[in-house]
Amino acid sequence: DIKGFTFDLDGVITDTAKFHEQAWKQTAEEVKTPWSDQLAADLKGISRMDSLEMILKAGNHEKSYSHEEKVALADQKNKKYQQLIKQLTPADILPGMEKLLNDLKSAGYQMSLASASKNAPGILKQLGISDYFKGIVDPATLHAGKPDPEIFVRAGEILGFRAEEMIGLEDAPAGIKSIKGAGQTALGIGPATKTAVPDLYFDNTAEVSLAAIKERMA
Ligand code: G6P
């Protein structure tokens, strides 16, 4: 029986994935890495420093920057990102997601957050949905980011259920891999997740509901 849900944030609960992309695109321009849809897709769910390394590598210059320069580039990206999310309000919750959180809470399910973003606690507050979550994994304490299972294992530990009793929600292939590695049921949202073969699939957040999940799990 399913008892809990482990949630990704960016691209699942709110459309901040587009702001991450916009900010990274600017970094790519600065380090002269050609931008592509593939690179943008590959960056989804990846931690800040790992994302920067991927951008540098895609331009073949991961060796041309010192550690300090890399930290400065990552800081710059985060400042740009924080500028872009300043105006986030509850109206920016993706279609169907507040109803899902509400329905899950009413039905007695527990929720935790497995976001790689250090900005996640602030974003939940801006969206007015912090109280739905029993806890948030602090990505600064992780040894390895998505696709490693660690973040979803930790989100599961917050809830205290067995892996088979939890469903993880993700919009990124790296996240689907992480959920599956943690032994939870992987719910993928959007065509990009298909490459990682989620256990349950929905085209968009509007289609994700407790009723639809129950039907597919039956
Ligand atoms: C999420 C997003 C990624 C982002 C990562 C780190 O996983 O999907 O695009 O790079 O969080 O976010 P942060 O806010 O800590 O830079």
Ligand code: MG
């Ligand atoms: Mg995401």
